[in-house]
Amino acid sequence: MLELKFIRNNPEIVARGISAKNADADIGALLALDEKRRDLLVMSEKLKAERNRANQEIAKAKKGGKPDQALIERMKEISSRIKALDTEVAELEEDIHKMLLTVPNLPHESVPPGASEKDNQEIKRWGEPKEFAYEPRPHWEIGEQLGILDGKRASKLAGSGFALFNGVGALLERALINWMLDVHVTKQGYTEVSTPFIATRDCMVGTGQLPKMEEDMYLVETDDLFLIPTAEVPVTNLHREEILDSSRLPLYYTAYTPCFRREAGSYGKDTRGLIRIHQFDKVEMVKFVKPETSCDELESLLADAEALLQMLDLHYRVLELCTADLSFASSKCYDIEVWAPGANSYLEVSSCSNFEDFQARRAGIRYRPEQGAKPEYVHTLNGSGLALPRTVAALLETCQNPDGSVTIPEVLRPYMHGMEKIGKS
RNA sequence: GGAGAGGUGGCCGAGCUGGUUGAAGGCGGCACCCUGCUAAGGUGUUGUAGGGGUAACUCUACCGAGGGUUCGAAUCCCUCCCUCUCCGCCA
Numbered sequence: 001m002l003e004l005k006f007i008r009n010n011p012e013i014v015a016r017g018i019s020a021k022n023a024d025a026d027i028g029a030l031l032a033l034d035e036k037r038r039d040l041l042v043m044s045e046k047l048k049a050e051r052n053r054a055n056q057e058i059a060k061a062k063k064g065g066k067p068d069q070a071l072i073e074r075m076k077e078i079s080s081r082i083k084a085l086d087t088e089v090a091e092l093e094e095d096i097h098k099m100l101l102t103v104p105n106l107p108h109e110s111v112p113p114g115a116s117e118k119d120n121q122e123i124k125r126w127g128e129p130k131e132f133a134y135e136p137r138p139h140w141e142i143g144e145q146l147g148i149l150d151g152k153r154a155s156k157l158a159g160s161g162f163a164l165f166n167g168v169g170a171l172l173e174r175a176l177i178n179w180m181l182d183v184h185v186t187k188q189g190y191t192e193v194s195t196p197f198i199a200t201r202d203c204m205v206g207t208g209q210l211p212k213m214e215e216d217m218y219l220v221e222t223d224d225l226f227l228i229p230t231a232e233v234p235v236t237n238l239h240r241e242e243i244l245d246s247s248r249l250p251l252y253y254t255a256y257t258p259c260f261r262r263e264a265g266s267y268g269k270d271t272r273g274l275i276r277i278h279q280f281d282k283v284e285m286v287k288f289v290k291p292e293t294s295c296d297e298l299e300s301l302l303a304d305a306e307a308l309l310q311m312l313d314l315h316y317r318v319l320e321l322c323t324a325d326l327s328f329a330s331s332k333c334y335d336i337e338v339w340a341p342g343a344n345s346y347l348e349v350s351s352c353s354n355f356e357d358f359q360a361r362r363a364g365i366r367y368r369p370e371q372g373a374k375p376e377y378v379h380t381l382n383g384s385g386l387a388l389p390r391t392v393a394a395l396l397e398t399c400q401n402p403d404g405s406v407t408i409p410e411v412l413r414p415y416m417h418g419m420e421k422i423g424k425s
Numbered sequence: 426g427g428a429g430a431g432g433u434g435g436c437c438g439a440g441c442u443g444g445u446u447g448a449a450g451g452c453g454g455c456a457c458c459c460u461g462c463u464a465a466g467g468u469g470u471u472g473u474a475g476g477g478g479u480a481a482c483u484c485u486a487c488c489g490a491g492g493g494u495u496c497g498a499a500u501c502c503c504u505c506c507c508u509c510u511c512c513g514c515c516a
Contacts, residue, residue, distance in 0.1 A: 041476055045485045052485090055497045059444040067496085075496040243435070243473095368435090375473080 001362045002103055004034060004096070017106030020113060020323040025103045030096060037092040044085040047078050054078075101211055105358040107323040108332040110295075114322025120335070121322065126306065127315035129339050130398050138342035139393040140273035142400055143169065146422055149274075161263070161271075161278040163389060168422050172395075172408075173281060175415035176388055177256045180283040180308055184385060188304045190254035190285060195234035197257055198225045203237040206363030208329035208355075215264045227260035231284035232382045236359055239288060243375045244367040250289040250297060254385065257282065274389035275347060281388040287381040288365065291357065294379035295332075298354040302334050305350040305385045312409045314394050315339040317346060331356045334383075338390065342397035347390040352383030 007014050011027055018025050054075050061067045112121050130136075143149025148169025154162040165173050184190040204210040204226050209217060218227040228234055235253050244251070259282050270276035285304060289297045302318065309316045316338045326333055330353035337346035357377035360366065366375035399407045406422040413420060 038476065041485085045476065048486085049484060051496075056445065058496060062444075072496045079496070245435085 001100055001358060002106070003361065004100060007031065007103070008034065014103075014106065018104060020107055021104050021326055022115070022324045023104045023328070026099070027103075030099045030103075033092055033096050033099070037089055037096065040085050040089050040092070044082055044089060047082045047085070051075055051078055051082065098211075101205065101362070104328045105208075105326075105331050105355065107326055108295075108354065108356070111326065111332050112320060112322045114324045117322075117325040119322040120319045120325055122317055123320050123334075124318040125315075126310060126317070127313065129315050130341055132341060134402065136341040136397055136400060138273060139340070139396040142342070142396045142404070142406065143273070145404055146406065146424055148172070148422065151273075158278070161276070163274055163277050163280070168416075168419070169392075171416055172392060172412070172422070173388060175412050176391060177281060177283060179412055179415050180385055181254060181256055183308060183311070184254040184283070184285060184304065188252070188307070190252040193235060193238070193253050193255045195231065195238075195255055195257060197228055197234075197260075199228050199233050199237065200225060203233055203240070203363075206240055207233050207236050207359050208362065209233065212328055216262050218260045218262060228257060229261050230259050230382075230384075231255040231257040231282065232286060235284065235286040236365075236380055236382065237363055239363075239365045241364040242366070244288065244365070244378065246290070246367050246369055249367055249378065250287055250293065253286045255284055255286075257284070259387075273343070274393045275343065277389060283385050283388075285383050285385045288367075288378045289381065290367070290369070291376070291379050294354050294356060294381060297379075297381055298332060298334070298352060301381055301383045302336070302352045305336055305352055305383050308386055309336065309338055309349070311411045312391075312395065314391075314398055316349075327353070329353075329355050329358050331358065336386075338394040340390075340394040340397045342400070343393065347394060349386045349390045349394070350384040353381060355380045355382075 002014065007027060008031060011031065015027055018027070054071055058067055058071060058075075112119065114120065140149065140151065144151070146168075148166050150164040150166050154164035157164065181192055185192050198220065201210060201224060204217070209226075209229060213229075217229060219225075220227070226233075234257070235255050238253070239251075258279055260279050263276060263278060274280075285301060287297055287301060306316070306318070316336055319335045319337065321333045321335060333351060333353040335348050336350040336352070338349045340347050356379050359380045360377040365378050365380065367378050368375050395409065396406050399409065401407060401421075404424065408416055408420055408422060
């Protein structure tokens, strides 16, 4: 959420930022409502001041035993006017707030301009695409042949767009989760949390999924609770409505959670294998930092995510998203895409974003810069480290052998009972 | 799901027979004083948000959330949410 005052004072900057993001929001209408609200507020508050003065008089008079009946009658009238004004103000405030929630975050000044995802900038390549003497097979074939992926039965359980890992496949999934968490905790300074996989509407608004993305979420209607689309939601909301001690910052958290996404509107896209499914596992990193450090923190967050792919020895590239491809809440974002030779494409396995104070303002996450100073909003960041199914896909495809087996990366072997290869079982 | 208790400022905790209570008291924080050092002690100060004003300043709101009663509500009434205890059910 942007600050209303900021919009009021910088309408043209806001408008420019919104259009750079290819979004639209009616700033003019918003500001008109705001002006009306302030007019009514002044009227109401003047009346309230009068009422407060009168109330003291009445209280004093009553002690003497003779309340002024005429004054009470007049206050009755004023009270009803106040009530009417306040009702109107409250309605305006609600409208303004609703509109404010639909205004996207502005791109950071360093973000390259662009009209679509085609204008994203590739800023880095690590490693080389592995060479094959034969046509490398896609992970869905490898997985089915090794008996570690069972797409048919997955759809029996939950319909299309779900995965079922079998035997060593399930072990591989679990090994990756444990290994990633261990790297974040023991080598990169994150604190592990294990959160609910369901979140309230307030949480979803706090991180920016709502109100815009409601169709993309699974809603448990009976309780008005949402299945989380990413651990970003519960972890960022951990400190909702809190004033954090400045000495505690920066706070680094990591969490494993499943992620649930309806993927409404992307039917027919990436339907094969593990590339786009409704439920997937992910290890996420979330940071709460002081504003002046958030740019650097984004770089180190990206490095922490990259480190995982480097240890797995998987080739990847890093894209800096252009203004048009930035998500609603982010001000700057890097995507990491891992090379999947069988699918013959780069797969997004991590998205590292700086939200600046956009989420913090929505969720009320603040800190006190100095003892006794006014609380200010923290900056929040998050990045996947990493999304599991696509990592598994790239791994199976990259580490496949001519005989159909898959060599397990060394770092994972301790997590897989020392196993070196996945063969046919 | 049933019965009961409760939700007050950074924290703990009074007030809850309606009226200078934004809110006693304590802890913590900050400033100053005292002190050979440390510890202890003394005095003062210390919430958030939204308006108005060039400014000094000033007004308003906030005691879980939302309604109601009243000239006036942290205090009375209703609804909802959350926490705790006991019972039931269940991993």
